[in-house]
Amino acid sequence: MIAANCVASFHCLGESAPSQIDLRKFPATQLDDVVVPLPSEVFNVLDKLGAPNWRGELRDPVVGTRGERAQIALLLGSIVAEGFVAVEAADKARVKEVGRGVLELARAIGVEKTVLSRTNSIVTKADAGDWGAVRRELDGALTDVKNAMIELRDSQLAHLVSLGGWIRGTEVLTSVVGKRYSDDGADLLNQPDLLIYFQKRIAGMPSRLRNNQLVNKIQRGLNEISPLINQKITPGSVKRINEITGQMVKAIDSRA
Amino acid sequence: MRRFLIFLGVFGAFSHANATIDDAISRALEAISPYAKQGYTVRDDQWGGDLGVKEEKAIPHTLFRGNDYWFAMGTDVDNARVAIHVYDGKGRLIESDSWQKGRFAAARVTAPATGTYYVIVEVTSSPKERTTWAMVYGFK
Numbered sequence A: 001m002i003a004a005n006c007v008a009s010f011h012c013l014g015e016s017a018p019s020q021i022d023l024r025k026f027p028a029t030q031l032d033d034v035v036v037p038l039p040s041e042v043f044n045v046l047d048k049l050g051a052p053n054w055r056g057e058l059r060d061p062v063v064g065t066r067g068e069r070a071q072i073a074l075l076l077g078s079i080v081a082e083g084f085v086a087v088e089a090a091d092k093a094r095v096k097e098v099g100r101g102v103l104e105l106a107r108a109i110g111v112e113k114t115v116l117s118r119t120n121s122i123v124t125k126a127d128a129g130d131w132g133a134v135r136r137e138l139d140g141a142l143t144d145v146k147n148a149m150i151e152l153r154d155s156q157l158a159h160l161v162s163l164g165g166w167i168r169g170t171e172v173l174t175s176v177v178g179k180r181y182s183d184d185g186a187d188l189l190n191q192p193d194l195l196i197y198f199q200k201r202i203a204g205m206p207s208r209l210r211n212n213q214l215v216n217k218i219q220r221g222l223n224e225i226s227p228l229i230n231q232k233i234t235p236g237s238v239k240r241i242n243e244i245t246g247q248m249v250k251a252i253d254s255r256a
Numbered sequence B: 001m002r003r004f005l006i007f008l009g010v011f012g013a014f015s016h017a018n019a020t021i022d023d024a025i026s027r028a029l030e031a032i033s034p035y036a037k038q039g040y041t042v043r044d045d046q047w048g049g050d051l052g053v054k055e056e057k058a059i060p061h062t063l064f065r066g067n068d069y070w071f072a073m074g075t076d077v078d079n080a081r082v083a084i085h086v087y088d089g090k091g092r093l094i095e096s097d098s099w100q101k102g103r104f105a106a107a108r109v110t111a112p113a114t115g116t117y118y119v120i121v122e123v124t125s126s127p128k129e130r131t132t133w134a135m136v137y138g139f140k
Helices: A002-007 A039-048 A069-088 A092-108 A112-128 A131-151 A155-179 A183-187 A192-203 A213-229 A235-253 B002-010 B018-037
Strands: B047-051 B056-063 B068-074 B081-087 B097-101 B104-110 B115-125 B131-139
Touching: A039 A069, A039 A131, A039 A155, A039 B131, A069 A092, A069 A131, A069 A155, A069 A213, A069 A235, A092 A112, A092 A131, A112 A131, A131 A155, A155 A183, A155 A192, A155 A213, A155 A235, A192 A213, A192 B056, A192 B115, A213 A235, B018 B047, B018 B068, B018 B104, B018 B131, B047 B056, B047 B115, B068 B081, B081 B097, B081 B104, B081 B131, B115 B131
Parallel strands: none
Antiparallel strands: B047 B131, B056 B115, B068 B104, B068 B131, B081 B115, B097 B104
């Protein structure tokens, strides 16, 4: 209503904003952390880039609950990203499998109650073929799990959930872009500040977590990706990022 | 507190004002609701804090080329005025549309390229020394 009124009213225009600002002069205290985008934001763009063979991008979701909490957190993020691929592939059975997997992994780290209604909804909406709603529930499950971890004062694990999703999402993105390379597709990888954000989050983790073998491997992978993302993205760099993220996903899945 | 917990770091010395936070979030959601009806997916997260008059905060955000975004801001403080604008990594105003109406404001961006953009929020006037604000966004 407010916005609708504003369309017809010059009273809404307010003070005009400067057309150019010097971001270097922005006080650091007034600079927030970078926003980690939702998987939906990336897949929304991928929808517009044509129709890749999404079934060919699917992986069997690994739902191991015997690993350490760091690994389970990474797996949780990764399996949610897998859910998005399954939605693109319109694979009801796989989406439902992902929903159940999210619940199982959430249970393993003590945040099951938080996502129970989301995971039930994922299964129901997948049965109905309501893919938009499944996406919203997957986004919501990711957010709920992270917030529950923060409430449990486990924000480090919350970062790993985001990171797990980003790694699997980037593996899929580079696979899709690599098969039909275009500048528009490659442009989606221009995320250097997001990468720096994840690198800083790992660097700021307590040493017991930072020195965890898997987390350490993930950190090395991010360090390898960094120079590739900080320059013009080429078909070669897309391929290399796909290889690196593929190895990271395998490491996350292993021994789970 | 809903999903605002994740952004508590933004708040600083603000813990006494939960009701105010919720009210600011409600205002921001009110500002974005017309766009939700237009098919924008509104993210179930909120950003916020408190600002002095003419004080700004920058929220860096990776936006993806091909997506269309609306960022909306609100405050619960009567007679306060807020503003929200979006700049690219070179500090150029990039929004295609924006409006301010008292304690509500919004800006629209169709990202010309994937990269880091800066959502700048500001309290332009307020009867209070510190003004609670919240920001939400939607995309399609």
